[in-house]
Amino acid sequence: MSLVQYRIIFVPFVDGKPSGMPNPVLTGFLNDKREARGWPVGVLVDQRAGLLVADDAGNAIWQLTAPTS
Helix, strand or coil: CEEECCEEEECCEECCEECCCCEEEECCCECCCCCECCCEEEEEECCCCCEEEEECCCCEEEEECCCCC
């Protein structure tokens, strides 16, 4: 996972090298006027493979989990 401007992206790797295009994982930190509603400053994978994202401007920690079927 990587922080890119106001987005969290995933870049697939194979053998330590990028192997595909970046895929957005978490967006929406900018409003329609391109003003920050949040500021992602760090990511961490938790013990259950969820993604924790620290939001400095929103003073929050976002938890993302995979959808269940």
